[in-house]
Amino acid sequence: MCHFVVTPPILVAMNKKAFQIRLPESASQVRSEQSDFRGDEQAAADRDDLETLSLVVSRASNAILIMDASGVIQWTNDAFSKLSGYEPAEAVGCMLNDLVFGPSTDANTRQQINKTLVAGGELTTDVLQYRCDGTTLWVECKLIPVNDDNGKLSRWIVIESDVTRRRQTEEALVAAKKSAEASSRSKSEFLANMSHEIRTPLNAILGMTELALTTELSREQRDYIQTVKTSADALLDLLNDVLDITKIEAGKMEIEEVDFNLAEVVRETTKALAVRAHEKGLELAVHMPMTIPHELSGDPTRIRQVLFNLIGNAIKFTSAGEIVVDVQEQWQTEDEVCMQFSVSDTGIGIPKQRLQKIFDAFTQVDSSMARRFGGSGLGLTITSKLVRLMNGRLWVQSSEGKGSSFYFTLTLGLASTQDRSLDKHRWPLTSQEQISDLAVENLEGKRVLIVDDNATNRKILNEMLGHWGLKTTLCDGAAAALKELESASRGEVAFDLVILDAMMPVVDGFQLAEMMQQRPDLQAGTVMMLSSADRPNSTNRCKQMGIESYLVKPVSASALLEAIVNTLATGTHASARAESAHADCVSPRDPQFLQAVEKPLRILLVDDHEPNRKLVESILKRRGHDVRSECDGEAAISACQSESFDVVLMDVQMPGRDGLSATQAIRENEANTGQHSPIIALTAHALKGDREKCLAAGMDSYLAKPIHAADLVSLVEQLGRGETKASCEDTRLSTSQRCDAFSIGSALERMGGELDLLKEHIGYVINDMPQLMQMMTDAIEQSEPRRLEIAAHRMKSLVSSYDHAEARELAQQIEQDAKQGRIEEARDRIEALCPLVETFTLAVDEYLQAN
């Protein structure tokens, strides 16, 4: 029916402008014969219909063209003349190609249109057209084939509409997106560089301060240096905050999904903050009901960060009272659980009108408060963004002068290792702690007196102990406790255990213990002391008083259970726990790690920054290691040629030859000698991808600045003694994971035997390989040797990590070809490289799935 609509004779009658249309003879004859046959009346009706339709077509707002089967224009409407500036007489007899397409019209689109005209079928495409006056416009061009009664293509209808504005908007959007991406990239780079610039001197300050604190100092000097350290730590925190927020805003913060133990995460976080709380005389209590699942999957690092910030704030803005961390289960399905966390304090609270504002960057409730408490106003911004990234929700309730409660919910996976039986005592033990069922069963029915002035603590202790079957009596102070003890001894049902809070008003735990000792008639049983994290000398005091069991608050269920079992069920003292509790209180920077080792290592240290060099040198020399220092990559390469080192510490950013390129050269030289010196990258870069770059360059491990002495010593000695090499060879790799062409084992070795690192690197390989292949192909197509060189170089580094000699060789040749402009030769090599890369990517992916 379609072809009747545009039947030219009607148009000739209707529209004077359409006179030029040359009517195909045969079609006209067919029409008139048909008309004769149907009779005058029918013909008149048809003519009427056709006239109306023809009028519509001719006056339509879209440009319409009719072309014959071979694409020659036969007729155009008014709108086409308006759109293109061509009168029908000028257009008729031309092809689209000659009339409206020009040099800037996309060649592919032209080809597509021509192909359609040859092959038939419909096509809708945007195309850049030229007007009669040479100006251009974008049109949406729709080609519709029209068949005759025999189904043979007889002509084309082309409908066009002006989409210039839409295209301009789209182009503007693409350009804006590109420029935003470019500026975000340059912002990230700027930050990485800034971070490097700031971290490098900060590294030296922190390290040297730590070293100085291990030496003999007068009280005054220690005070000064401690202040330097505190300030440097604060500066580092601030730097990390700024980096975090930039990473989140640039969409570069990635949320992990790994199995973890929730009790462990909460315990570690609260333990780290306990000293701060106790120094202010605040109670820090943790309440986790005994029945919630604890083996979960999610991002423990980010959960720790969120909790750390909320608890840190609670401590900062509270001068008296308590901070309570509570974890509750909201709902659970087969494989997920929704947890609600809350951090409540009894602090200054937040005015109602400021409640939402505090989540904005650099916002504090008021400047006077900021002056009183310090802080950047970034913590809650990061926290709320992190919770959102983990698909959770964060909110706050607060009452000025009374305190605040921050809540957040997270939906977490139930880890595959989940013990769904909800064994009544096993939760919430951390993964490292196991206590026999029998020992716990023995606790059933034992009587415990809990003395703590803090109601929340009493409630939590009561819940935990009740869960293990112990019978509890709660007292809020010495007077009530003595009364209970007296009545218990009268009734001859003495307490098996008395748990005392050390820090109580009026009569503290130690004084109460002394009173109990002076009254043997009370038959007080064993005493367990709960002490604060800021009192490292509490252990000695306990020992002097004969109190063997001693725990640091906040007490985790696992530590409490272990201590009770040791004290009651087996009758032995909990001194081991007391020791470890004490160890929790002393500074983690124990100077013991600076004592000399028996077998010193020969170490090459390469760093252009003198203070850093000095710092690392003095840490290693204190351990008795033999250190040779060099300032740049070139010197490092020649040092490695003339000498063999147990470990090389290589700064990444150095003027001249940087650490990455020096490492590659060292590895290339080693390929001839068969040696392998472990190389550890020292880098101040803190952005994702830096570690991968180091590993891809052939480095074995990675230390981020600022470097902590203990981490440095431990990693250097581990790699220097080849410990990780041995372990990765025999425990982590089965023979099936080795392949003649390449070796995943070598990559694992390069990564210091760290399976996680290897997996991360494989992820990087899987992601990058196809991109690099594409980049090489594109570079050849577009004759861009420099791009080809870069892609080939990256490819070479990637496959080298897995000792893939054949792929490495090819990539190296492509790199050479590119350098010398031999693009065509590179094309053949890329073809040869393609199947190797495919097999390799499949194999590493398989390995990743299996591990």
Ligand code: ADP
């Ligand atoms: P800051 O580094 O200033 O602590 P945050 O983003 O963590 O930055 O907090 C922003 C502001 O919110 C704080 O300056 C403080 O005024 C208010 N605030 C946060 N937590 C609490 C709290 N627990 N109690 C009272 N005020 C709080």
